[in-house]
Amino acid sequence: MEKLKAFFGYAMAVLAFPLIVVMIMAGVTGLGDVFVEATGLQTAAKFTGGEVVRTVGHGAYETRVHRMVFDALFWERSEGFIQVAWAPLDALPARIDEEIDADGDGQADFRVEVDTANKESTLTPYASWVLDLEGTYRLNDTLAVRVRLRNPSR
Amino acid sequence: MTTETQPSDQAKVQSPRMAVWKALLLCLPILLLSALIPLLSLQSGDPLMIISGLAVWILVNVFFVLMLITGKTHRYRSVLFIMIAIALPLDFIPWMFETYGSMLLTDETIYSGGASFCPLTMPMVIVPALVKRVVIFPGTLVGTGTHGIFSMMALLWLGVSLSIGRGWCSWGCFYGGWDEFFSRLRKKPLIKHKQIDRRWIYLPFGILLAIVLISALTYEPVYCAWLCPFKLVTEFQAPATTLAIIQIAIFILLFIGLVIVLPLLTRRRIQCGLFCPFGAMQSFFNKINIFGVRIDPEKCSRCEKCIRECPTFSLNEASLDSGKPLMTCTRCAHCIDNCPQGAITYRIKGTSLKASPTVARVLYLYPAYFLMAFIGGATIMNGLQRLLMLITTGSMLH
Numbered sequence: 017m018e019k020l021k022a023f024f025g026y027a028m029a030v031l032a033f034p035l036i037v038v039m040i041m042a043g044v045t046g047l048g049d050v051f052v053e054a055t056g057l058q059t060a061a062k063f064t065g066g067e068v069v070r071t072v073g074h075g076a077y078e079t080r081v082h083r084m085v086f087d088a089l090f091w092e093r094s095e096g097f098i099q100v101a102w103a104p105l106d107a108l109p110a111r112i113d114e115e116i117d118a119d120g121d122g123q124a125d126f127r128v129e130v131d132t133a134n135k136e137s138t139l140t141p142y143a144s145w146v147l148d149l150e151g152t153y154r155l156n157d158t159l160a161v162r163v164r165l166r167n168p169s170r
Numbered sequence: 171m172t173t174e175t176q177p178s179d180q181a182k183v184q185s186p187r188m189a190v191w192k193a194l195l196l197c198l199p200i201l202l203l204s205a206l207i208p209l210l211s212l213q214s215g216d217p218l219m220i221i222s223g224l225a226v227w228i229l230v231n232v233f234f235v236l237m238l239i240t241g242k243t244h245r246y247r248s249v250l251f252i253m254i255a256i257a258l259p260l261d262f263i264p265w266m267f268e269t270y271g272s273m274l275l276t277d278e279t280i281y282s283g284g285a286s287f288c289p290l291t292m293p294m295v296i297v298p299a300l301v302k303r304v305v306i307f308p309g310t311l312v313g314t315g316t317h318g319i320f321s322m323m324a325l326l327w328l329g330v331s332l333s334i335g336r337g338w339c340s341w342g343c344f345y346g347g348w349d350e351f352f353s354r355l356r357k358k359p360l361i362k363h364k365q366i367d368r369r370w371i372y373l374p375f376g377i378l379l380a381i382v383l384i385s386a387l388t389y390e391p392v393y394c395a396w397l398c399p400f401k402l403v404t405e406f407q408a409p410a411t412t413l414a415i416i417q418i419a420i421f422i423l424l425f426i427g428l429v430i431v432l433p434l435l436t437r438r439r440i441q442c443g444l445f446c447p448f449g450a451m452q453s454f455f456n457k458i459n460i461f462g463v464r465i466d467p468e469k470c471s472r473c474e475k476c477i478r479e480c481p482t483f484s485l486n487e488a489s490l491d492s493g494k495p496l497m498t499c500t501r502c503a504h505c506i507d508n509c510p511q512g513a514i515t516y517r518i519k520g521t522s523l524k525a526s527p528t529v530a531r532v533l534y535l536y537p538a539y540f541l542m543a544f545i546g547g548a549t550i551m552n553g554l555q556r557l558l559m560l561i562t563t564g565s566m567l568h
Contacts, residue, residue, distance in 0.1 A: 018522060025520030026533075028460040032333040033536040037203060039329020040544060048321030049312040056303045057320075059283060062389050063308035089301055089386050153278045160281070 061085045065099030065160065069120065076107035080158070084118055086167045094167050097150055100128065101160035108132045108159060118146070119168060128161055137161050143168070193238035196532060200234050204543040207551055218562065222554040229550075230543040237535065243503035247542070248350055251340065254546040255347025257553025259403040262286075264556050264566040265317055266405055274408035280308040286318025286405065289327050289338075290345075290448040291394055293378055294385035306389050326545065333537040335459030336452035339442055339482070340502035341538040342545060345400040349441045353433035353481060360435045363478050371443070371483050371498065374450035381447050399425035399441060443482035443498070453497045461534045462517050463501060465493045469513035476505035476514060501534065 042048060061067075065082045072079040079102055086096035098118045102108055111131055115124035125143040130136070130152060139149040139161075150162040204227055211223025233246040266273040275285055287309040298304045305311060311320045330338045339346055381393045395407070401421040407414045424445075432440040442449055456462075465476075470490055477485045484499040495505075506514045515527030516534045556566045 021520040022522060022525065025460060025518045028520075029518045029530070029533040032460060032533070033199070033540065036329045036333040036537040036540060039325050039333075040541070043322035043325035043329075046313065046321070048319075048325040051325065052312050052321045055299075057299060057305055057311060058303065059308065059311055060298070060304045060306045060389055062306070063281060063283065065281065087302075087304070088389060089298060151277060153281055155278060155282045 061087050065101070065155075065162070068101075070117070072114075077102055077104060077109075079114060079116075081116060081118070084165055084167075086165075092167055092170065094170050095147070095164065096167060097162045097164050099160055099162050101155065101158040102130070102132075103158040105154070105157050105159060115142075116163075118143070118163075118165065126163060128163070130159065130161065132159055135159070139163060189239050190235075193235045196238050197231060197235050199536060200539055200543055201231050203540060204230055204547060206544065207547050210548070211551060216555070218558040219551070219555045222551045222558060225554060226547045226551040230539075230547050234535075234539055234543070237539070238532075242507050243531070243535070244507040247340065247503060247539075248354070250542055250546060250550075251343075252347040252351045252354075254542070254549050255345055255351065255403075257550040258344045260553035260556050260566070261549065262317065262404055268567055272408075273405050275405050276408045276410070283308055283310050285309045287320045287323045288318060288394070288404070289323050289343075290398060290400075290446070291391050292324075292327055293382055293447055293451045294391045294393060297382060297386040298389065301386075304389075306385060307391050307394075330541055331452060331455040332459070334461060334501065334534070334541070335455040335457075336449065336497075336499065337459075337461070337501040337534075337538050338452050338541075339446075339449045340500035342541045343442075344546075344549065345403070346439065346442050348400070348403070348429050349433050349439040350481065352430050353437050353439050355434055356437060359437040363436075363438075366436065366438075366483075368483070368486065371496070373444050374447055374498075375453075377445065378447035378450040393447060396420060397424065399429050401425075437479070437481075438483065439481040442500070443484070449482075449498070449500070456497045456499060460519055461501065461530070462519050463495050463499055463506065464515060464517040464523075465490055465495075466513045466515070466523070467491075467493055469511045471511050471513075473510060476509055479508060480505055501538070 061083070062085060066085045067083050068080045069083045070081040072081070079100065082099040082101070084096060084098045086092040100116055102112060110133060111129065113127070113129045115127045117123060118125040125141075126146045127140040127142065128149075129138045135152045135154065137149055137152045139146075141147070145166040145168045147164040147166055150164050152159070152161050208220070208223035208227045211219045214220070230250065233250060237243055237246050263273050270279050270284060279285065285308045287307060291307050295305055295307060298306045305320060307320070309318055309320055313319050313321070330342050334341065377397070381397075384392045396417055397420065399421055402425045406421065407417055409415045409418055428441040428445050432438075467490075472490055474487075474490075477487065477489070480495070481502060481504055482498055482500050484495045485505060486496065489495050501516070506516065516531040517527065518525065518530045518533065521530070560566045
């Protein structure tokens with residue numbers, strides 16, 4: 017038994033070196049991407065804005081309405097936000113004035129006006145659960161606003 | 171009667187020429203694998219990067235040969251460890267300026283996924299990742315970039331944790347060298363070990379539990395946002411709101427207190443030993459890890475030098491009785507190198523007490539030193555290249 021334990025001990029100790037080499041090399045060469053894709057991991061919607069659920073075309077540019085984000089570990093939060101983005105940046109007009117259907121019921125829930133050059137926005141809520149404007153941001157190739165919401169299902 | 175000898179003792183009984191040849195032979199795996207550093211630098215085509223890559227390759231291999239010849243581990247590990255910590259901001263901060271125009275993280279950077287994934291985030295990420303398959307960090311999940319891609323960091327962390335457990339904290343951590351540097355500046359501590367309440371060693375586990383729960387509840391990496399002292403040497407939230415200003419004030423105070431002042435006063439790695447929740451999490455990997463440190467009760471004279479000097483408070487009187495350090499041991503080898511009786515050695519769990527400590531040491535050094543030489547070496551290479559740029563062009567930016 018002692019000899020068996022020692023054998024496994026040495027075997028594990030010897031294997032520790034190739035293990036760390038393989039894991040580091042896998043990470044450095046991008047094989048970790050396979051691991052991430054296999055596990056289905058995604059960055060939290062709190063940071064990405066969540067998935068785009070509707071796209072509205074305006075010729076040269078388009079409006080991307082993301083899903084409402086109330087994400088939490090086991091339940092939905094009472095407050096969250098929705099991200100609306102316009103892209104591509106170089107095709108945006110000087111001023112955007114658009115009514116947005118946040119919950120997908122076919123009715124506009126708020127109106128947002130954006131000065132695209134200065135990143136200044138104003139919000140006009142239509143629904144009682146639309147709270148206020150969190151901010152206007154230039155994110156990669158889009159101009160986006162985040163609007164704070166109260167969870168309509170709670 | 172024991173057949174065990176200290177690594178340093180073994181080196182002494184061999185002829186010098188024999189010891190050098192043996193060390194060179196044992197160095198071959200590290201020599202070959204770390205050659206990837208200069209090879210990667212060749213790919214860049216930048217002469218300064220090539221010079222840096224070659225210099226680092228030579229440095230890490232000379233240090234490894236010296237470790238093997240002299241039988242001393244901590245001395246050479248510590249120098250490289252400190253170099254890694256200093257090199258990281260030398261490269262990272264200029265990279266932030268090149269990429270985002272400053273080392274400040276604005277909302278736009280965060281919402282664009284521009285934050286660099288840091289291994290210290292791992293304890294907070296695990297629960298939401300397992301439950302909801304969501305990574306609660308505003309960084310890039312996939313890709314082969316050089317600065318903090320999640321997929322790379324996750325594999326690195328997993329590989330290191332399984333191979334060397336909390337050895338990460340003394341062989342791989344990008345930040346621990348700051349702590350170590352300040353803890354080594356004074357020859358004698360102003361605050362003696364007896365004056366430090368031992369119950370503080372439970373604080374990192376409390377912080378770990380708190381940040382795991384709060385992060386899972388808030389879906390935010392709370393340690394990064396509120397408590398990480400090393401924001402000062404990497405990136406931090408722009409002071410756009412009162413909240414952000416408070417956060418900045420906290421991490422500046424923590425850096426000054428935990429990383430500079432207290433290590434100076436105590437000669438201990440206070441941030442690593444008494445605060446870092448990532449280190450606390452890594453302690454659990456020591457339990458499942460095959461390597462360990464052992465104290466030979468027959469050789470131990472109970473002088474308690476190891477207890478007085480352990481940088482991370484991982485030894486106490488009970489350790490001398492049980493013959494092993496606490497689970498928080500980072501395998502830094504400070505006690506191994508400094509035990510006057512040569513009673514402390516690396517060991518492989520499952521092997522007998524008479525097993526060769528030299529074999530255990532070499533088998534531990536391979537994975538630990540490869541981590542340090544490759545990941546740390548690349549960090550030193552990048553930092554050195556920025557320094558050379560500063561000297562030759564007057565700027566650290568490309």
